[in-house]
Amino acid sequence: MTGAFAADTVATRIDERRWAVEVSPRWGVLGGAPNGGYLTALVGRAIADAVPAHPDPATITTHYLAPAEPGPAEVWVDVLATGRRFSRVRATLHQGGRARLEVLAAFTDLAMHDGPDLGTGSPPTLPPRAECVDPGDIGDAPAPPIRDRMDQRLPAHAWSWANAQAGGRAQVGAQLGPEAAAAVRRPGDGPADAVPGVLPAWVRWTGGEQMMPLGLLVLCDALPPAVFTLGGPVGWVPTVELTVQVRRRPAPGWLRVVFTTRHVTGGLLEEDGEVWDAQDRLVAVSRQLSLVARP
Amino acid sequence: MTGAFAADTVATRIDERRWAVEVSPRWGVLGGAPNGGYLTALVGRAIADAVPAHPDPATITTHYLAPAEPGPAEVWVDVLATGRRFSRVRATLHQGGRARLEVLAAFTDLAMHDGPDLGTGSPPTLPPRAECVDPGDIGDAPAPPIRDRMDQRLPAHAWSWANAQAGGRAQVGAQLGPEAAAAVRRPGDGPADAVPGVLPAWVRWTGGEQMMPLGLLVLCDALPPAVFTLGGPVGWVPTVELTVQVRRRPAPGWLRVVFTTRHVTGGLLEEDGEVWDAQDRLVAVSRQLSLVARP
Numbered sequence: 001m002t003g004a005f006a007a008d009t010v011a012t013r014i015d016e017r018r019w020a021v022e023v024s025p026r027w028g029v030l031g032g033a034p035n036g037g038y039l040t041a042l043v044g045r046a047i048a049d050a051v052p053a054h055p056d057p058a059t060i061t062t063h064y065l066a067p068a069e070p071g072p073a074e075v076w077v078d079v080l081a082t083g084r085r086f087s088r089v090r091a092t093l094h095q096g097g098r099a100r101l102e103v104l105a106a107f108t109d110l111a112m113h114d115g116p117d118l119g120t121g122s123p124p125t126l127p128p129r130a131e132c133v134d135p136g137d138i139g140d141a142p143a144p145p146i147r148d149r150m151d152q153r154l155p156a157h158a159w160s161w162a163n164a165q166a167g168g169r170a171q172v173g174a175q176l177g178p179e180a181a182a183a184v185r186r187p188g189d190g191p192a193d194a195v196p197g198v199l200p201a202w203v204r205w206t207g208g209e210q211m212m213p214l215g216l217l218v219l220c221d222a223l224p225p226a227v228f229t230l231g232g233p234v235g236w237v238p239t240v241e242l243t244v245q246v247r248r249r250p251a252p253g254w255l256r257v258v259f260t261t262r263h264v265t266g267g268l269l270e271e272d273g274e275v276w277d278a279q280d281r282l283v284a285v286s287r288q289l290s291l292v293a294r295p
Numbered sequence: 296m297t298g299a300f301a302a303d304t305v306a307t308r309i310d311e312r313r314w315a316v317e318v319s320p321r322w323g324v325l326g327g328a329p330n331g332g333y334l335t336a337l338v339g340r341a342i343a344d345a346v347p348a349h350p351d352p353a354t355i356t357t358h359y360l361a362p363a364e365p366g367p368a369e370v371w372v373d374v375l376a377t378g379r380r381f382s383r384v385r386a387t388l389h390q391g392g393r394a395r396l397e398v399l400a401a402f403t404d405l406a407m408h409d410g411p412d413l414g415t416g417s418p419p420t421l422p423p424r425a426e427c428v429d430p431g432d433i434g435d436a437p438a439p440p441i442r443d444r445m446d447q448r449l450p451a452h453a454w455s456w457a458n459a460q461a462g463g464r465a466q467v468g469a470q471l472g473p474e475a476a477a478a479v480r481r482p483g484d485g486p487a488d489a490v491p492g493v494l495p496a497w498v499r500w501t502g503g504e505q506m507m508p509l510g511l512l513v514l515c516d517a518l519p520p521a522v523f524t525l526g527g528p529v530g531w532v533p534t535v536e537l538t539v540q541v542r543r544r545p546a547p548g549w550l551r552v553v554f555t556t557r558h559v560t561g562g563l564l565e566e567d568g569e570v571w572d573a574q575d576r577l578v579a580v581s582r583q584l585s586l587v588a589r590p
Contacts, residue, residue, distance in 0.1 A: 058535065065376040081360040090399075104385075106535055113563055115562015116528050116529070119559050197414060234413075241354045241401055243582070264412060265576070266411075285565055287582050289353065289354045
């Protein structure tokens with residue numbers, strides 16, 4: 001692995017069950033807190049080192065117990081069971097003597113899964129990248145560090161909906177300059193191809209480095225919340241729990257992601273993600289439980 | 296709580312972090328192994344007792360490490376963090392000195408979630424119950440014990456697809472008598488309202504007892520696998536990991552469930568569930584990672 005992701009997720013074994021990691025400031029969202037998918041990937045690197053026969057996360061669930069900060073941390077790993085196909089692992093990210101993330105996962109070697117391909121799914125419909133919006137091109141506020149780690153291209157309707165919903169209050173809204181803010185669409189103004197609750201995008205690492213399975217954990221937590229496209233009184237959207245299933249090693253090239261929120265009930269919501277590679281193959285699905293804070 | 300579910304999930308505190316439970320034989324699937332959702336609910340009862348301010352599973356993830364058996368067992372509970380809205384909990388089902396299930400969950404009090412309701416979801420389309428098939432009415436093999444715990448009504452197309460796919464080899468297929476087996480449809484023969492990969496049903500406890508939030512964990516793991524309706528070389532479908540998000544306490548009356556598998560990749564698949572109550576409200580969503588075994 002090369003590139004910022006590989007460099008910023010190095011996990012160094014300390015003893016039988018502890019790994020030293022460094023939470024990099026380069027994956028911060030607005031406000032400076034490290035991205036939750038990045039923190040999960042950091043834990044994942046330690047797990048992959050603990051169970052080398054099974055380096056890929058078939059399914060990984062993260063609970064965010066307390067905010068983590070840039071700086072040194074430790075990952076404690078307990079291997080619960082190991083079989084031919086899966087290693088079951090529990091892991092905790094500790095920082096400053098406090099548990100910040102709790103992870104439960106089944107790691108595997110994706111290359112050994114040669115069973116049938118079936119299903120009705122297909123990649124998301126997206127305009128060509130040249131017709132999409134680069135989030136970095138909007139607004140006059142400084143972009144958060146994580147924006148420099150990945151190239152994103154959103155359909156104009158999705159980006160303007162997301163920002164309109166944020167209304168300058170939430171973090172993503174801070175990206176909007178006055179002119180862009182005046183021009184944004186409100187839910188209901190979108191073109192016919194805009195589907196409420198659905199946010200698709202093109203994504204890759206900046207520089208185009210190969211996306212590894214653990215990198216997909218970051219992609220599944222790096223876009224504006226799809227709930228912004230539903231309208232309604234939504235402020236910030238903290239993640240309670242994130243589960244990612246990785247299915248294949250991605251082919252080289254741009255990835256397409258799509259995030260969907262169908263059910264907001266009493267302020268609780270799911271955000272379901274799919275990641276597709278340049279060969280039109282599904283490479284990951286994700287689901288978050290999140291909470292909407294009223295604006 | 297009354298009824299078999301309440302009686303068969305009693306968890307008795309032993310000490311600070313251990314609960315005694317009895318894995319009942321009344322929740323066995325064909326072959327006798329206890330249903331995975333039932334085992335998760337058993338762990339959930341112990342968790343609810345450990346964090347009484349937060350009795351409901353907002354999100355609960357189970358990894359099946361080894362088969363459990365009817366008989367005594369212990370649940371070990373670690374409360375990782377407690378806030379106003381959520382208690383984060385890790386728990387293990389131990390039996391015969393061995394860990395069988397590992398659980399990571401955020402419990403809450405569903406009554407305190409009074410945020411917005413939004414979204415595009417709607418209950419599944421189902422024929423009236425009188426036009427649906429009662430799985431107990433088909434076949435000459437003895438039904439597994441769990442069939443006596445719940446009433447199920449499946450659309451005829453879904454039931455015949457599921458059984459045709461099982462082809463008498465898999466467990467659910469054993470329910471088919473010779474006449475029914477001759478009459479079943481093959482994938483592609485279904486009526487216009489049958490959607491490949493989608494399996495809807497009416498469900499309630501036998502006797503009609505009120506469904507509590509923890510009971511929904513059983514419902515999310517109790518129907519024939521939706522992948523049977525996709526066609527293809529699918530034998531048995533073991534669950535690797537199950538996550539259920541409970542959103543509301545269900546209203547009294549029959550529930551509608553719908554399970555969907557969109558992506559089978561190299562033999563790995565997700566099964567996404569929704570549970571709706573008699574007042575057309577979403578009460579739970581679920582997602583499994585499963586594995587198809589070739590027939």
